[in-house]
Amino acid sequence: MKLAVILFNLGGPSAPEEIEPFLYNLFSDPAILSLPGFIRLPLAKLIAKRRAPVARAIYAKIGGRSPILPETEAQARALEQALAARGHDARAFIAMRCSKPGAREAAEAAKAWGPNRIVLLPLYPQYSTTTTASSLADWRDWAAKAGLTVPQSGICCYPEDDGFIAAMAAAIAKAREGARSDLSYRLLLSAHGLPERVITKGDPYRAQVERSAAAIAAAIGEPGLDWQVCFQSRVGPMKWIGPATDAEIVRAGADSKGVIVAPIAFVSEHSETLVELDIEYRALAERSGVPDYRRASTVGCDPRFIAGLARLVEQALAHGGVSGPGGTRLCPAGTDACGFVAGGFEGGQFLGDRP
Helix, strand or coil: CEEEEEEEECCCCCCHHHHHHHHHHHHCCCCCCCCCHHHHHHHHHHHHHHHHHHHHHHHHCCCCCCCHHHHHHHHHHHHHHHHHHCCCEEEEEEEECCCCCEHHHHHHHHHHHCCCEEEEEECCCCCCHHHHHHHHHHHHHHHHHHCCCCEEEEECCCCCCHHHHHHHHHHHHHHHCCCCCCCCEEEEEEEECCEHHHHHCCCCHHHHHHHHHHHHHHHHCCCCCCEEEEEECCCCCCCECCCEHHHHHHHHHHCCCEEEEEECCCCCCCHHHHHHHHHHHHHHHHHCCCCCEEECCCCCCCHHHHHHHHHHHHHHHHHCCEECHHHCCCCCCCCCCCCCECCCEECCEECCCCC
8 A cells, every 4th residue: 555644834044046936925824814815815925025024034044044944854755754664555645735846736746646544644743723724735635636545544642742741751851961050940831822813713633732831841751840831922912822932031039040942833843943942042041040941852854753744644534534642532522623623535525524
């Protein structure tokens, strides 16, 4: 059996000239700006044009481009090897939501390869309508246009997957090496934020981030561990979910605590880690009196994380539909935007209803 795995990620500009188109793709997504198209598209163009100079300055600090595509390509090749070791003839195809290669390129490449089964695998451990749901909708359209009619199934989320949690705990342990023995440290488990209005509409993202944070703290297994889940990358005047990572850094300084920041919603390095966490928040920590600031890496190609992804692929093959690990629904009551879809997923169309 030939197995195609579609890896979903947000994407990022690979060159300075791609920054404004990347921003346009981001803000023209109805999952980001829930407005009618005749309003959303011109507004997205205006926002992209206005934000492009700021974004160029940010990306200039890391060479003018995002590393997310080469990092995702490395994860794709590592996953292929892990699946081959488990007896699968598998190929991974990348579908970025806001840059190339997108769902169109992934669908066309998969169709040309001729798989017997397709598994949809987001590189977002925690489900959100703004990320995984948007990527699945985009894929659904392009898979149908490409004429992909082979059986498809997928994983909607894996906030507590053993491989992801173990890899994250190991990254935190690495960041703690050489920590000052005379200091008490606070672990900040930081995830990308969302406007509160998204959560009040039933998005399960915050609940899933909290599950990841609790699982990571448990995996560290240190009695009395001082840890806090928090959210970064807030933009605009609207109210965002909190507590905010920058506010927690300031609080740690007031408490004379060292800080270890761990990005728990990103599985690859990009501007939010390399610039926001490494440069901007480090400077904030120094101004705020934090005596030692450390940052854990993303899980990247950690073998534990890749092995976890391979297990998730096999679970998707066994259970069909789009579900959490083991074919389950993880979202709590009240999260009406849960990504669990009952039934199969074929020919670009979901089969069955949401529970």
